[in-house]
Amino acid sequence: MRVDVVTIFPAYLEPLRLSLLGKARDRGMLEINGHDLRDWATDRHRTVDDTPYGGGPGMVMRPDPWDAALRAIADSDGPAPRPRVIVPTPTGRPFTQAYAAELAAAPWLVFCCGRYEGIDARVIDAWADDEISIGDYVLSGGEVATLVMLEAIARLLPGAVGNAESITDDSFAHGLLEGPVYTRPPDWAGRRVPEVLLSGDHGAIARWRRDEALRRTARRRPDLLAAMDLDRRDETVVAA
Numbered sequence: 001m002r003v004d005v006v007t008i009f010p011a012y013l014e015p016l017r018l019s020l021l022g023k024a025r026d027r028g029m030l031e032i033n034g035h036d037l038r039d040w041a042t043d044r045h046r047t048v049d050d051t052p053y054g055g056g057p058g059m060v061m062r063p064d065p066w067d068a069a070l071r072a073i074a075d076s077d078g079p080a081p082r083p084r085v086i087v088p089t090p091t092g093r094p095f096t097q098a099y100a101a102e103l104a105a106a107p108w109l110v111f112c113c114g115r116y117e118g119i120d121a122r123v124i125d126a127w128a129d130d131e132i133s134i135g136d137y138v139l140s141g142g143e144v145a146t147l148v149m150l151e152a153i154a155r156l157l158p159g160a161v162g163n164a165e166s167i168t169d170d171s172f173a174h175g176l177l178e179g180p181v182y183t184r185p186p187d188w189a190g191r192r193v194p195e196v197l198l199s200g201d202h203g204a205i206a207r208w209r210r211d212e213a214l215r216r217t218a219r220r221r222p223d224l225l226a227a228m229d230l231d232r233r234d235e236t237v238v239a240a
């Protein structure tokens, strides 16, 4: 997968060299190119913003540097005829695990990191395939939102996570939150690991995990349960 990120703060992208994302890059599964939007500004101050039409506070990102940047990227030699262009914005469609899986299947993504009051709407109309929100709050820029999305997407690239089961067991993979997890020691500070996990009975462990996931989801995210088709046994666990 190829990813291009356009920002006025390329230094924000440094964490993309670490951990799972860094390994995926080292292994050649993921190419990430950061671009400084100011490289496409045309004045000597490298200006990329201007005052909003109609008045109001703050500044708006100008369309011309964005268009030049996106043209240069789209015209470069990529793994697809054209990239899927993503604009992080609090006004966008909510980012979910299912959305991450959809984007993980794309060969080429471009993230456009807005700042100030956002990007001139004409750029969005002309270029954006997706406008995505990572939550109902307002960040100062699209960079952290892009890091969030890329980390979720990279986990889903085939072979990126060592043990593929850890992805299929993750929260949201089956519509549920994951239940609690434990490691050694079996007794810690007066708290004991649930006996079933020490039993070696794989069937009983799988059932316990499913039940804990159902109970946790019912308590914390009933909206997720409401969207699922539960069987009789699941219904009983949730009702208990």
Ligand code: SAM
Residues within 6 Å of the ligand: 087, 088, 089, 090, 091, 112, 113, 114, 115, 116, 117, 118, 119, 132, 133, 134, 135, 136, 137, 138, 139, 140, 141, 142, 143, 145
């Ligand atoms: N005035 C905009 C509004 O109220 O919708 C907010 C602009 S925000 C200060 C600047 C940039 O941060 C946005 O253009 C977007 O790129 C990014 N951003 C802020 N919150 C976000 C969120 N929840 N999800 C995705 N991107 C976000």
